[in-house]
Amino acid sequence: xxxxxxxxxxxxxxxxxxxxxxxxxxxxxxxxxxxxxxxxxxxxxxxxxxxxxxxxxxxxxxxxxxxxxxxxxxxxxxxxxxxxxxxxxxxxxxxxxxxxxxxxxxxxxxxxxxxxxxxxxxxxxxxxxxxxxxxxxxxxxxxxxxxxxxxxxxxxxxxxxxxxxxxxxxxxxxxxxxxxxxxxxxxxxxxxxxxxxxxxxxxxxxxxxxxxxxxxxxxxxxxxxxxxxxxxxxxxxxxxxxxxxxxxxxxxxxxxxxxxxxxxxxxxxxxxxxxxxxxxxxxxxxxxxxxxxxxxxxxxxxxxxxxxxxxxxxxxxxxxxxxxxxxxxxxxxxxxxxxxxxxxxxxxxxxxxxxxxxxxxxxxxxxxxxxxxxxxxxxxxxxxxxxxxxxxxxxxxxxxxxxxxxxxxxxxxxxxxxxxxxxxxxxxxxxxxxxxxxxxxxxxxxx
Numbered sequence: 001x002x003x004x005x006x007x008x009x010x011x012x013x014x015x016x017x018x019x020x021x022x023x024x025x026x027x028x029x030x031x032x033x034x035x036x037x038x039x040x041x042x043x044x045x046x047x048x049x050x051x052x053x054x055x056x057x058x059x060x061x062x063x064x065x066x067x068x069x070x071x072x073x074x075x076x077x078x079x080x081x082x083x084x085x086x087x088x089x090x091x092x093x094x095x096x097x098x099x100x101x102x103x104x105x106x107x108x109x110x111x112x113x114x115x116x117x118x119x120x121x122x123x124x125x126x127x128x129x130x131x132x133x134x135x136x137x138x139x140x141x142x143x144x145x146x147x148x149x150x151x152x153x154x155x156x157x158x159x160x161x162x163x164x165x166x167x168x169x170x171x172x173x174x175x176x177x178x179x180x181x182x183x184x185x186x187x188x189x190x191x192x193x194x195x196x197x198x199x200x201x202x203x204x205x206x207x208x209x210x211x212x213x214x215x216x217x218x219x220x221x222x223x224x225x226x227x228x229x230x231x232x233x234x235x236x237x238x239x240x241x242x243x244x245x246x247x248x249x250x251x252x253x254x255x256x257x258x259x260x261x262x263x264x265x266x267x268x269x270x271x272x273x274x275x276x277x278x279x280x281x282x283x284x285x286x287x288x289x290x291x292x293x294x295x296x297x298x299x300x301x302x303x304x305x306x307x308x309x310x311x312x313x314x315x316x317x318x319x320x321x322x323x324x325x326x327x328x329x330x331x332x333x334x335x336x337x338x339x340x341x342x343x344x345x346x347x348x349x350x351x352x353x354x355x356x357x358x359x360x361x362x363x364x365x366x367x368x369x370x371x372x373x374x375x376x377x378x379x380x381x382x383x384x385x386x387x388x389x390x391x392x393x394x395x396x397x398x399x400x401x402x403x404x405x406x407x408x409x410x411x412x413x414x415x416x417x418x419x420x421x422x423x424x425x426x427x428x429x430x431x432x433x434x435x436x437x438x439x440x441x442x443x444x445x446x447x
Contacts, residue, residue: 064223069191070156072115073211075180078389080196081161081209082114083125083144090200093127097140100131107148113155120155124148128162136167138401139205142197143212159214163197163207166321167401170410172394173386175208177414178290178320180382185286185373187279188221188306189317194390205400206393213304213316215249222314226250227307230259231318232344245305258307262348268358271351276311281358283315284349285365288333289374289425294322299337299346325413329420333366333428335442363432370425379418387411 072079085093089108096105107124114120127134129141142163146153155161164175175192182189195209211217218225230245245259258274265271280296287297294300296315304316327336334353337343352358395404431444439445 066188066222067220070158070211070220072156072158072161072195073191073193073209075193075386078194078196078393079115079209080198081163082112082198083142084111084114084200085109085125086111093125093140097127097134100134102131107145110144113144113146115155118155120146120153122146122149122153123155129164129166133167136401137165138167139165139399141165141207158212158216160212162210162212163195164210164319164321165205165207168326169208169321170402170407171383171387171414172206172208172390172407173383173411173414174321174323174326175210175319176386177379177382178292178323179210179317181290181369181373181379182283182286182317182320185282185369187283187286187317188217188314190217194386194393196393203396203398205397206390208321213248213318218249218306222306222308222310224309227309228253228256228258229307230305232301232303232305248304258313259305262305262313265348265351268351268355271348273312275313275348276308277348277352277358279311279314280348281352281362281365282369283317285333285362285369286373287317288336289366289369289421290320290323291327291331291333291336291421292317292320292323293326293338294319296346297349299343301344324421325410325417329417330424332443333425334362363429366425367429370422370429374418374422374425376419376422380415383411383415383418 071077085108089111093108105127107126110120110123110125112119112121113123123144123146125142125144127140128143129137134140144161144163145159146155147159153159166174169175172194176194179189179192183191190211190213192208192210195207197204197207213229213231215225218227218229228250229248231248233244233246243256243259244263245256247256262274265274271277284297287295292298292300292302294302295317296303300322302317302319302322304318305313306316307313337346353362394400394407400407428444431446435447436444437447
């Protein structure tokens with residue numbers, strides 16, 4: 001990959017993906033359709049990751065472009081999926097859920113998986129999510145796979161569908177709203193909406209319907225999708241041991257020297273040689289603006305890294321249910337990090353933002369994200385539209401671990417929060433733009 005010179009303005013970067021999702025503009029006033037981050041890293045216009053937005057998946061000039069979200073994630077849809085297990089399989093997966101021991105979970109045969117007129121009879125399903133949280137969630141979170149029995153098996157081109165239901169996602173909108181912001185600013189990020197799940201003939205509940213980060217995701221978002229994909233598992237820079245990354249593709253190749261090189265980067269030149277730092281800066285800024293308490297920016301575990309043969313390692317956001325109101329609206333977008341007992345390290349962020357030139361770019365990127373991904377009117381319109389879309393499904397959900405009243409309170413709280421967050425960030429930016437300097441704690445001190 002090319003090493004970027006941080007002393008220059010406006011470096012041109014290769015494409016890293018970031019397609020907009022289908023249907024946003026028609027349902028939520030998504031201003032991103034047909035536009036993407038500007039080309040070049042000029043502070044006057046913002047950074048770039050080359051992620052051209054698209055609603056078609058092919059550039060009119062014949063150049064490669066990221067593909068749009070699969071149709072089941074369209075924002076105007078509230079899809080209903082029907083899963084039927086044989087009685088013994090349903091009993092077995094329920095027992096695993098109640099036991100809450102990840103080491104004792106397995107794939108279970110699905111008698112039928114149905115969406116509209118599509119019926120699949122050779123799928124499997126397993127539990128997903130953090131077992132420590134299962135007792136609080138009221139319902140099983142499931143990953144349905146279509147390639148377990150038939151390696152070429154797909155559902156509308158997908159190997160998997162995921163049903164997520166974090167107990168603290170009381171609005172049902174955290175992942176959906178946060179990931180939309182990520183895609184709005186040009187990042188390659190999973191698609192998501194909400195979905196109803198019918199289990200063995202009975203309405204089981206409302207879920208976040210979220211795209212899995214796998215080979216299909218890479219093919220949708222990257223021109224060269226055959227690089228190595230890793231999921232964060234801890235690591236040598238924090239509380240864990242070993243590599244700290246689990247390979248999620250190319251498992252037949254034991255060589256993990258690329259991840260070791262990334263872990264071993266201790267200086268900015270070393271980091272620039274292996275990490276797409278411009279893309280990482282945009283990803284960190286997006287998490288900081290939202291904000292996200294458990295991703296790369298804050299020192300959490302919820303992220304993937306993809307070693308794009310064209311641009312080096314890119315950060316892929318994941319599991320954004322710990323966002324928005326999970327942190328105060330005045331959370332500092334530079335200094336915040338997770339508490340020490342749950343902090344998994346963020347050495348790349350620290351190395352990059354310790355450099356004065358790259359820190360200035362980080363401030364520019366915060367401004368870019370605020371302008372292009374955190375428009376209060378757009379966010380509040382999405383909250384209103386999506387809340388109305390799911391209202392009946394929430395009311396009728398027999399397994400949600402909170403009341404409908406609590407859900408509606410969280411919707412209103414989120415509407416208020418995005419306005420407060422945007423106002424705080426505007427004031428934070430003004431301090432730096434007016435010539436503010438870093439305090440010993442990294443806060444902006446007015447001139």
